[in-house]
Amino acid sequence: MxxxxxxxxxxxxxxxxxxxxxxxxxxxxxxxxxxxxxxxxxxxxxxxxxxxxxxxxxxxxxxxxxxxxxxxxxxxxxxxxxxxxxxxxxxxxxxxxxxxxxxxxxxxxxxxxxxxxxxxxxxxxxxxxxxxxxxxxxxGEGKGAEGASADEVADADDDAPIHLEIQDADGHIANLTIHDPPLPPILTSPLIIAHRPRSRTLPTSRGYRHLPFQKHPTPDG
Known part of the structure; x- marks a missing residue:
């Protein structure tokens, strides 16, 4: 040939x-x-x-x-x-x-x-x-263990309960679970440690300038 x-x-x-x-x-x-x-x-x-x-x-x-x-x-x-x-x-x-x-x-x-x-x-x-x-x-990000998508798993995490460890002035620690309501002001004390899963944020793409269309191109790229 x-x-x-x-x-x-x-x-x-x-x-x-x-x-x-x-x-x-x-x-x-x-x-x-x-x-x-x-x-x-x-x-x-x-x-x-x-x-x-x-x-x-x-x-x-x-x-x-x-x-x-x-x-x-x-x-x-x-x-x-x-x-x-x-x-x-x-x-x-x-x-x-x-x-x-x-x-x-x-x-x-x-x-x-x-x-x-x-x-x-x-x-x-x-x-x-x-x-x-x-x-x-x-x-293409895949499915979770129960067959849920990655986004669905993230949404589920947002609704998960908040687990708190509260330490009083004598050093005693109590565990507390809050399901839906927001934290009251008193729980913003430095003595409170909150643990809650964070949902993942996907990166975004940048935009670029427009290139003209070619009917039968032979692009350099």
């Missing part, structure tokens, strides 16, 4: 030409697909994701090793970065949902500019995609 064959196939992926993609696979076989990259280390998935070709993605995903979903180009960007930069939500969902694959871990990968796919969505002003990324990341 010549370099020209590589280039032609990448162009077919860029423009979503299903007939040419099928013809290439029929001639050379799927085993060669993971090795195809351009001079900037972009894979066929980068080209498809950047331009939103869901049919081409559905065709290639079963033929590619899962590791290729997290493949980074010369700028450190994955196919999900490019889908995010160009606001292709169906592509982003397909990449994250593909099994076997990295799943939600794809959202954590940062390029050389220090931006994750979520960061690219914010930079491009793509609110729908940014909201979806955050939702998926929160769901």
């Amino acid at each position: 010549s370099p020209d064959d590589h280039s032609d196939f990448l162009l077919s992926c860029r423009y979503g030409d299903i007939d040419d993609i099928n013809a290439f696979i029929a001639h050379f076989g799927p085993a060669v697909l993971p090795s195809i990259r351009d001079d900037n280390a972009n894979t066929p998935l980068h080209m498809i994701a950047a331009n939103g070709h869901t049919d081409a993605l559905a065709l290639l995903l079963p033929l590619l090793p899962p590791a290729l979903l997290s493949a980074q180009n010369a700028s450190g960007s994955t196919p999900l970065h490019w889908a995010s930069l160009n606001a292709h939500l169906p592509i982003a969902k397909a990449l994250v949902a593909h099994s076997p694959g990295p799943g939600v871990d794809l959202i954590d990968i940062k390029n050389h500019a220090g931006r994750s796919p979520l960061g690219e969505a914010e930079m491009a002003g793509w609110e729908e995609g940014a909201s979806w990324f955050v939702e998926v990341m929160n769901l």
Whole structure:
């Protein structure tokens, strides 16, 4: 297979030409697909994701090793970065949902500019995609021991009783449990020690400036 064959196939992926993609696979076989990259280390998935070709993605995903979903180009960007930069939500969902694959871990990968796919969505002003990324990341936090989500566990902690140790002037300690009412002023004494679980606060992402959309991009990132 010549370099020209590589280039032609990448162009077919860029423009979503299903007939040419099928013809290439029929001639050379799927085993060669993971090795195809351009001079900037972009894979066929980068080209498809950047331009939103869901049919081409559905065709290639079963033929590619899962590791290729997290493949980074010369700028450190994955196919999900490019889908995010160009606001292709169906592509982003397909990449994250593909099994076997990295799943939600794809959202954590940062390029050389220090931006994750979520960061690219914010930079491009793509609110729908940014909201979806955050939702998926929160769901990926996992379940508690009783099957409750992390957020549900935190909410349960907020309603938990307050356990107090009260020390009088003679040094005697008494234990007290308060269920719902707020602490009365007298319990603000330095002699009172309150123990209550704290709920976890998730970090938020910073916003970035908007980048123009390109119909058939060849991004540097």
